[in-house]
Amino acid sequence: MAGIYLHIPFCKQACSYCNFHFSTLLKYKEDVLQAMLLEIERQQDFFIEKTNINTIYFGGGTPSILSAGDINRLLAQIHKYFDVQVDAEITLEANPDDLTLEYLLALKKETPINRFSIGIQSFVDADLQYMHRAHNAAQAKACIEHAQHVGFHNLSVDLIYGTPTLNATQCLQNIQTVIDLQVSHVSCYALTVEEKTELASLIKKRKKEAPTDEAMTAQFDILTTQMRAHHYIHYEISNFGKEGHFAQHNTNYWKGIPYLGIGPSAHSFDGKKRYWNIANNAIYLKKIKTNEAHFDSELLTETDKYNEYIMTSIRTIFGVDIRKLQHDFEEKYVQHFLREIKLFKTKNWIEENNGIYRLTDKGKLFCDHISAHLFIEN
Ligand code: SF4
Known part of the structure; x- marks a missing residue:
């Protein structure tokens, strides 16, 4: 089992908070696609063991700028180069303004896309304007209805909470809209103001208000309570899914399953090494064309592997399994984990059940802090 991620590094306009790799120079789209086709061929032996591909994920950037062709x-x-399972999950990340009825019909008729991850972010116009999103609230709602009308029912929606333009009532309405539309998977992200983004600069110049920790915490509580009341399982710190509707591709990441990333800035993992492609479209194109290495890599040490296992598993409902730690790592890692976790059990941030350590609701607010304490320095 393995995944393939395709990074489509183009967007029609820049959202103010975004620090992903993308370009608005859409005229290079065809060149990048040609290079990605070549990269797929070159990476045909990427996986150490022969494996089936069970997930393909078009991420970005904005993959919904691609035509069905x-x-x-x-x-x-x-x-051509990999064995793809017939029932593979094939996800397209999409922006609401791209998901017209015409486009959705073409994707349904001509492609095997069977899941959408839609960047809704909010159903409040002022909130979307604060984030400088390309769509409006009416498009946000309409695209979900159109997708369902065309026959796409495996939908995931992204929501952003904690913006100064979203109050508690609107946060509740945002999540209720998704629930009422019977969307089976929701990813909820706190607005983070990353350095060197337009939002960081506007906040610094006092042209935009900054988000507050109080609003973040209160809205996270609203979201988790409401989702649970409607039988969504909080299976990862930012992800909620109905039974049988967890995101397979991301779940594979969190379970340490290998994946190959194609396209500028895409990351890959083969079980032993991590790779990251050059995050610059022009240099990526040149390197692919001249058959030079288009990525950097690092071999994971035992400590890296331990830290990664902690970081990915503590975030999920699957938790840290003490038996896996004992099986996969030397005793010193197990002892370190057991020593450090005690404090968080006492604080009621972690609960243990049959050797599985998971975050409590309170602990979910401190996930990064807990992980940092459990890590070991190289
Ligand atoms: S659409 Fe996504 S990738 Fe593009 S600028 Fe907005 S947040 Fe960034």
């Missing part, structure tokens, strides 16, 4: 070209190349 573009998507099929990339998928055909993957099928």
Whole structure:
């Protein structure tokens, strides 16, 4: 079992908070697609062991700028060089303004896309304007209805909480809208103001208000309570899914399953090494063209592997399994974990059940802090 991630590094406009790799120079789209087709061929022996691909994820950037034909070209190349399971989860990240009825019909008729991850972020116009999103509230709602009308029912929606333009009542309405539309998977992200983003600069110049920790905490509580009341399982710190609707691709990441990343800035993991592609479209194109290395890599040490296991598993409902720690790592790692986790059990941030250590609701607010304490320095 393994995944393939395709990074489509283009967006029509820049959202103010974004620090992902993308360019608004859409005229290079075809060049990048050609390079990605070549990269797929070059990476045909990437996986250490022969494996089936059970998830393919078009991320970005904005993959919904691709036509059905573009998507099929990339998928055909993957099928040429890899064994893809017939029931593979094939996700397209999409922006609401791209998901017109016409586009959705073309994707349904011509491609095997069977899941959408839609960047809704909010159903409040002022909130969308604060984030400088390209869509409005009406488009946000309409695209979900259109997708369902066309026959796409495996939908995930992204929501952002904690913005100064979203109050508690609107936060509740945002999540209720998703619930009422019977969307089976929701990813909720706190607005983080990353350095060197437009939002950071506007806040510094006092042209935009900064988010507050109090609003973040209160809205996270609203979201988790409401989702649980409607039988969504909080299976990862930012992700909620109905039974049977967890995101397979991301779950594979959190379970340490290998994946190959294609395209500028895409990351890969083969079980032993991590790789990251150059996050610059022009240099990526040049390196692929001249067949030079288009990525950097690092071999994971035992300590890296331990830290990664802690970081990914503590975030999820699957938790840290003491038996896996004992099986996969030397005793010193197990002892370190057991020593450090005690404090968090006392604080009621962690609960243990049959050797599995999981975050409590209170602990979910301190996930990064807990992970940092459990890590070991190299
Ligand atoms: S659409 Fe996504 S990738 Fe593009 S600028 Fe907005 S947040 Fe960033």
